[in-house]
Amino acid sequence: MSGALRLDLRSGMALKDDAVRLLEEIAAMLELLGEDKFRVNAHHRAARSLEGFGGDLESLVDDPAKLKQIPGIGQKVADKIVELHTTGRIREHDELAARVPRGLFDVLAVPGLGPKTVKAMWDRLGVESIDDLKRIIDDGSILTLERMGQRSVDKIAASLEFLQTSAERLPLGLALPVAERMVEHMRAHKSVTRAAYAGSLRRGRDTIGDIDILVSATDAAAAGEHFRSAPGVVAVLAAGESKSSVRVALDADLGRWGAEEGRAVQVDLRVVPEESWGAALMYFTGSKEHNVRMRERALKKAMTLNEYGLFAQDTDPEPPHKRGIAPIASRSEEEVYAALDLPFLPPEIREDRDELNAGETPRLVECADIKAELHAHTTESDGRLSLDELVQAAIDRGFHTIAVTDHSRSSAQAGGLDVDRLRAQREQIERARETFQGRITILHGCEVDILADGALDFDDDTLAWLDLVVASPHAALSQDAKAATARLIKAVSNPFVHILGHPTGRLIGRRKGLEPAMDELIAAAVEHDTALEINAHWLRLDLRDTHVRAAVDAGATIAIDCDVHALADFDNLRYGISTARRGWVKPEHCINTWPAHKLHTWLART
């Protein structure tokens, strides 16, 4: 196959996704073959760094020097990415794959099994798949391995069971309520002085692997016991002095998400002394990569950082907190950052994406900044709120503007409006404007379908007549990257379109959505002054964080909208805000924060 043809086939995010996967696999295979651990780690790190890279790999591949500017990517990995781009393969990966059975990746994914154990199973017992693992458990031969007793086997068997039900990461919107209940549960205990959730949940990632709960308590043992007996706990995985792990059933409060029944989420508890709260919260909030950077920075300043605090470095191998040494900083995160000559960094940006060079604490957008909802449905299409109910809900939230944006005709399953119904809706809008006069601005908009070829559902006259146009893709969401790029660029280039709604159409864990060349789409949005939406529903969060960062860097305008269909959807704002903050969105970038006059002037620009 020629390079040119291959180039056409590979675009959008495909190259990045493939590179991340192959680099991770190279790392895993090197590890299973017992290769140098620093080389293994370098591949892990390159993959993680690439994953967080928001730009288009495509545009960098012609200039390997630019590839090398991505942290963790040096000459060798850059060469591999170029090789992947031009040939569709990485020779080193092929060679390793010929030596390491693919099924071992599944075995490696079993909680509690790491490379050392899997390698021993493979070398000594010929395990090459999950089925082989089950076989050596059933026939008892697993017990012949070094350091392998019945208790370990029982844990592996339980992990295999767990994998059947909870292999995927959990959407933020399902995890956060569980975490908040657990924090409340811990605060209710008399010995608990502080409680908070940490981890990727506190960083606001769109999905989370497990929930981290941090508490300080006067009686650590009692707090741990209280934790392990919380409502919903279905299994206790670990019960140490300062650390406990449990699994909590998820199906208790899922309501309309019946499909999630039977799932469980792991919740970890750490009990720390009150005086270490800040260092511990920082440590357990992560990310891992951010923490590594922080420790490296501490070392350069002759200090050492752990979850108990920041300490002056010495040569004693015993951890400083066990020797009664007073930390330089530990009580609050602010204190620790300050001692390392850093501004406080909000949890959402702690991803080792250059945040240590921020200079000052960035003023990121907050829920309280949001003064307008610009994407909302009523009973006229597939919403559950009447027009008056919608408007009242917006007033209750202190908004100065609410836009009514029911679906257009092509979204027939959602009761989309044709031109006649849309025109007729204006009468309702006018009546509501009288009813709520002086209390809020009601905009008559529409969420107009972007058809597969990028054409919109209504002609320009109709679009121009509306106060606000949200253009969104709803169908043909599996078209190839090239078609998707052209389609979305055509939409944002339409002078009557104000906002590109849920640009990719992804549904987290369920549907991948479109994969346009994001740099090109962002550039077009900047050129035509079209806002890119962060759809706040926790199943969408679309744009995703890394693309938001790329958009902000390119000078794009952002809209954060709840895509309201029911009253509770307004509460999804927090998830959209998390994603925005992860993308370094400041209030001035986001049209929903603008004062009424500025927003209305911007909308009326055409």
Add this chain to the structure above:
DNA sequence: GCCGTTTTCGGCCCGACTGTTTTCAGTCG
């Protein structure tokens, strides 16, 4: 394999828990 406000060579973050061990290896975050 990456990286450099002490370095282009020689380093590479830190601690808790578990299970199997008479002192520690493996895993996890």
